[in-house]
Amino acid sequence: MKILYVPWRKKYAQDVNIKNECAEKKNCPFCTAFADNNDAKNYIIKRYNHNVLILNLYPYNAGHMMVIPYTHTSNIHELSPEARAEMVEIMSQASQVAQEKLGAHGVNIGMNLGKEAGAGIPSHIHLHVLPRWKGDTNFMPLLANTKTISFDLNEIYADLKKYF
Amino acid sequence: MKLKIAFYSFFILLHCTANLIEKDVQILRTPARANYDKQKGQYTSCPFCQEINDDNDGQHYIIHRAQSFIIMLNLYPYAPGHMLIIPLRHIGNLYDLTDNELHELAELMALVSKACTQALCADACNIGLNLGKDAGASIPEHLHVHVVPRKHGDTGFISVIGNAQVVDPNLKMMYSVLKKYIEGAI
Numbered sequence: 001m002k003i004l005y006v007p008w009r010k011k012y013a014q015d016v017n018i019k020n021e022c023a024e025k026k027n028c029p030f031c032t033a034f035a036d037n038n039d040a041k042n043y044i045i046k047r048y049n050h051n052v053l054i055l056n057l058y059p060y061n062a063g064h065m066m067v068i069p070y071t072h073t074s075n076i077h078e079l080s081p082e083a084r085a086e087m088v089e090i091m092s093q094a095s096q097v098a099q100e101k102l103g104a105h106g107v108n109i110g111m112n113l114g115k116e117a118g119a120g121i122p123s124h125i126h127l128h129v130l131p132r133w134k135g136d137t138n139f140m141p142l143l144a145n146t147k148t149i150s151f152d153l154n155e156i157y158a159d160l161k162k163y164f
Numbered sequence: 165m166k167l168k169i170a171f172y173s174f175f176i177l178l179h180c181t182a183n184l185i186e187k188d189v190q191i192l193r194t195p196a197r198a199n200y201d202k203q204k205g206q207y208t209s210c211p212f213c214q215e216i217n218d219d220n221d222g223q224h225y226i227i228h229r230a231q232s233f234i235i236m237l238n239l240y241p242y243a244p245g246h247m248l249i250i251p252l253r254h255i256g257n258l259y260d261l262t263d264n265e266l267h268e269l270a271e272l273m274a275l276v277s278k279a280c281t282q283a284l285c286a287d288a289c290n291i292g293l294n295l296g297k298d299a300g301a302s303i304p305e306h307l308h309v310h311v312v313p314r315k316h317g318d319t320g321f322i323s324v325i326g327n328a329q330v331v332d333p334n335l336k337m338m339y340s341v342l343k344k345y346i347e348g349a350i
Contacts, residue, residue, distance in 0.1 A: 077274040084270040092266055095295055096259040106296025106304075109258075113277055114288020117314040122288075132299040 025072045030054075030124045034070060043157050046164040050083035053090055053164060055157055060130055062151040063102045063160065065094050067127040074123050075113070087127060094129040097163045102156075104131030197240045212250050212306045225339050228346045232265045233272055235346065237339055242312050245284045245338045247276055249309040256305050258295065269309070275349060276311045283345035284338075286313035 025031050033042040034052055043055035045065065056064040067090045069083050076084060091109060098104045108130040112119040215224040216234060225237035227247070238246040249272050251265060261269065273291060280289040290312040294301035 075277070076270075077278045079274070081267075081271065084274055085267040088266045088270040088273070089263065092258040092261060096257070099257075099295075106294070106299030106301070108292065108294055108299045110290060110292035112288070112290055114314065116286075116316045116318070117288035117290045117312075119288070130299075132296070134298050136298075 024123075028072055028124050029121065030068050030126065031072055034068075040157070043153065045157065045160050048086055048090060050080070050086045051090055053094065055153065055160070056128070057153070059153075060128075061132065061136060063098060063104070063131045063156050065098075065129045065160070067091055067094065067129065069125065072124050074125060076111070076125060079125075091127055091129060093164070097160070098129060098131040101159075101163050102131050105134050106132040108132055197242075207303070210254055210303070210306050212303065212308065213254050216250070216252055222339075225335060227339065227343045228350070230268060230272060232268055235272065235276060237335055237342070238310070239335070241335075242310075243314060243318060245280065245286070245313040245342065247279075247311045247342070249273065249276060249311065251307055254306050256295075256307060258293070258307065261307075273309065273311070275346065278349070279342055279345050280311065280313040283341050284313050287316045288314040290314060 030052075033044065033054070036042055039047070043057060045053045045055060050071075051067055051069050054066050054068060056066050067087050069079055069087060071079055071083060073079060076087075079087070095107045095109060098107045109128065110130075111125065111127050113122075113125065115122045215226065215236070218224060221229070225239065226234050227237065228235040232252055234250050234252065236248050236250065238248050249269065251261065251269075253260075255261070258266075277289050277291060280286040290310070292310045292312075293307070294310075295304070295307075297304050
């Protein structure tokens with residue numbers, strides 16, 4: 001198994017309040033960010049009709065984006081067909097930006113639907129778009145306990161905003 | 165022989181070290197994929213195109229043919245009922261799909277995730293795409309969306325410590341259950 005080591009997620013993992021209390025819409029970190037009108041503070045890259053493209057604050061890798069519908073639901077089949085279609089369109093566009101603009105060698109796209117599938121915030125679905133580079137799981141994170149990550153959240157936010 | 169032993173010890177060492185570093189990683193054991201791993205990269209032509217162009221859907225475990233995609237069982241599943249949504253066209257990038265194809269994909273993803281919980285009684289599911297070799301795709305030339313049904317405890321002690329996975333290996337059963345559900349739902 002290849003391990004993508006993400007020590008900075010520790011804060012997120014320890015924040016049990018986020019994970020346990022978000023079942024209700026008022027405690028949902030995504031709904032809170034969408035209701036706030038400070039998109040830069042929340043790293044919202046773009047607002048679409050039914051979805052929001054946002055940077056993951058606890059990224060697995062540089063440029064880790066998420067496509068999240070406004071609707072607070074745990075199932076894709078509970079979204080309207082329009083919201084679903086838009087979600088998949090944004091996913092396609094984000095994968096293209098990751099490859100062509102950020103120079104990623106590959107991209108992982110995924111949704112963990114439900115707690116048993118590993119979702120941290122299962123009550124509000126979110127689609128991950130994760131740029132991947134050759135060697136991003138090489139000996140450094142595996143043996144030297146160090147993951148090199150050459151980006152700054154604010155810089156990559158400013159950069160990505162240009163492409164959407 | 166010595167080289168082989170050295171290679172395996174290195175691998176085991178690497179594996180143990182990796183486990184020490186990141187204890188939170190859950191391991192979904194997939195011993196049935198050993199055969200697949202051996203033949204990986206030895207294809208002379210695209211296996212998906214072969215299966216799509218052949219007209220023996222039952223033999224290839226093709227559950228459903230939509231307008232631009234097929235839904236089939238993964239013959240080397242990560243978990244029972246592991247399905248793939250594959251475009252009929254041989255393309256490797258998401259952005260090569262037309263808007264109509266993307267919209268159909270959205271509907272199929274919703275349908276299949278519903279099938280996981282309703283037809284297979286899964287508790288959750290993972291949907292994922294690996295785009296490119298560097299993201300872990302073994303057939304990067306032809307897009308495929310993975311849909312993996314998950315059950316509570318499928319990474320529990322039996323699989324993690326007992327070196328075994330509780331799997332119903334009956335692909336035929338999974339095939340008929342899913343086919344019945346999906347055909348009924350469309």
